[in-house]
Amino acid sequence: MIHIVLRWDFHVVVFQPQPHFQSLFKSGQNPSSSSSRNDDAISRLPALFYVPQLSFSSGDMLLVHAKPTSEWWWAELHGVIGYVPASVIRQEPDEEEEPVEDPWQDEEYFGSYKTLKLHLEMLSDKSRTEAYRHVIFNNSAALRGKVVMDLGCGTGIISLFCAQLAQPSVVYAVEACSMAAYTRQLVKQNGFEEVVTVLQGRAEEIQLPEKVDVLVSEWMGSCLLFEFMVESVLLARDRWLKEGAVTWPSSAALTLVPCQADGYYAEKMAFWEHPYGLDFTPLQPLARQEFFTKPRFSHLVEPAECLAAPCHVIRLDMYTLQIRDLEVLGRFLFCVERSGIFHEFTAWFTVHFNSMEAEGSAVELDTGPSAEPTHWKRTLFMLDRPVSVCAGDSISGTIVLRRNPVWRRHMNVFLHWSINGSTEDVGTKTFPMWR
Numbered sequence: 001m002i003h004i005v006l007r008w009d010f011h012v013v014v015f016q017p018q019p020h021f022q023s024l025f026k027s028g029q030n031p032s033s034s035s036s037r038n039d040d041a042i043s044r045l046p047a048l049f050y051v052p053q054l055s056f057s058s059g060d061m062l063l064v065h066a067k068p069t070s071e072w073w074w075a076e077l078h079g080v081i082g083y084v085p086a087s088v089i090r091q092e093p094d095e096e097e098e099p100v101e102d103p104w105q106d107e108e109y110f111g112s113y114k115t116l117k118l119h120l121e122m123l124s125d126k127s128r129t130e131a132y133r134h135v136i137f138n139n140s141a142a143l144r145g146k147v148v149m150d151l152g153c154g155t156g157i158i159s160l161f162c163a164q165l166a167q168p169s170v171v172y173a174v175e176a177c178s179m180a181a182y183t184r185q186l187v188k189q190n191g192f193e194e195v196v197t198v199l200q201g202r203a204e205e206i207q208l209p210e211k212v213d214v215l216v217s218e219w220m221g222s223c224l225l226f227e228f229m230v231e232s233v234l235l236a237r238d239r240w241l242k243e244g245a246v247t248w249p250s251s252a253a254l255t256l257v258p259c260q261a262d263g264y265y266a267e268k269m270a271f272w273e274h275p276y277g278l279d280f281t282p283l284q285p286l287a288r289q290e291f292f293t294k295p296r297f298s299h300l301v302e303p304a305e306c307l308a309a310p311c312h313v314i315r316l317d318m319y320t321l322q323i324r325d326l327e328v329l330g331r332f333l334f335c336v337e338r339s340g341i342f343h344e345f346t347a348w349f350t351v352h353f354n355s356m357e358a359e360g361s362a363v364e365l366d367t368g369p370s371a372e373p374t375h376w377k378r379t380l381f382m383l384d385r386p387v388s389v390c391a392g393d394s395i396s397g398t399i400v401l402r403r404n405p406v407w408r409r410h411m412n413v414f415l416h417w418s419i420n421g422s423t424e425d426v427g428t429k430t431f432p433m434w435r
């Protein structure tokens, strides 16, 4: 995307490479450039080791490669790349906001699955893993002679269940990272080489010898969509699924509920009111910024903390969902069932696996408070200021999960709400997940 430099001439000099990137901005003609604003902005630059010199003048056309933060963009001028303050450049009006494809991001993403840490976490999650085993067991007869694709197989557990519990003709176990080599060993170790074929590569790029009857994948991330692995599932669905074939999960739903969170609020905010008999409340704005800006996903909300009946705010049909739909909007209307303090929204997801047989029973994997905890836990969105609510009040609004245009596996969650439909008692907050 092309941008033009607006006002100031900037000369960016890195006077020493070090873990924390520092630079000295000397403003050009514009006397209004406040060094304090620059210093403040510099302090929030992403940590870097080396940034080459980058000088540019009013009217220059910069090529912006990425927007890592709202204040600093990664741009190029005449072949030289460096950080520039976003405040001095303007985007060409007719520019399309095309997502920036950045191969480095996927290297980082797949690199995180090369070690056992995340695989151990997923395999240790009994609710998650038993749900997939239950699906394969329930459909073992229908799977006989079928062609299966396990997308993002990791250690291959789902493919091994297919070979252990059913008699598919073949399972293509697709894994992008080097864990695939170990997965091959596990297939051999368990005597399933005749059935399971491990393919290392991205599902979007690999070549299968045939189309498939079943596309199964465990693609869910925090708040359902984080990681956006679901995009790969949709691409594979459109490329490899036979007509009338099955995708597991078949559908997914994001659930939201307004909650009271006395413990968390006391721990992070009320604490500053009188620690050791002193008044530390001037630190509360800092605490709000530090502890309540990003969602918290290690939270295990209890049913008793829910102020209203949870409701599905977003539903995804995996047979019809399109990639363009992945900027998902949900509306909600909660009727408060018990008076209390509205501190936060809690979100979790549920996925369903339809049976391959007409009369067969579906399987559900619920990550909410009424089910066994999972490694996804639940996602807590803290309001900046708690609101007292009474039984019978209504909390209505919208939630939007918007994919990050630069960091493509991340997203922002926008929440907008009002109490009893009033225009005064309105709240809105954006939560980055995670960049």
Ligand SMILES: N=C(N)NCC[C@H]1O[C@@H](n2cnc3c(N)ncnc32)[C@H](O)[C@@H]1O
Pocket (backbone or CB within 6 Å): 110, 113, 151, 152, 153, 154, 155, 174, 175, 176, 177, 179, 201, 202, 203, 204, 218, 219, 220, 221, 227, 229, 232
């Ligand atoms: N949130 C999750 N369930 N993540 C599971 C991720 C597993 O799928 C693998 N994976 C994710 N996307 C892909 C893809 N497009 N192609 C192949 N493997 C993938 C990833 O390397 C890891 O082993």
